[in-house]
Amino acid sequence: MTSPRWRKSSRSSDGTSGQCVEVAQFDDTIGLRDSKDPDSGHLSLSIGSFAGLVARAKRNELDFIAQR
Secondary structure, three states: OOOOOOEEOOOOOOOOOOOOEEEEEOOOEEEEEEOOOHHHOOEEEEHHHHHHHHHHHHOOOOOOOOOO
């Protein structure tokens, strides 16, 4: 397996709030990680779960806890 190619999400902030996420496709999963701390690991989701997450986000169906 070759190393995944991480790319910054087109929806990430451009330095204004520091909220940056990167995605990469592995053999059968999608990886998500914090671009500010790429060595801290990543979250792996099945391709179907990732597609569902994106669909819910587009419909504004996700509840977020505000950072303090």
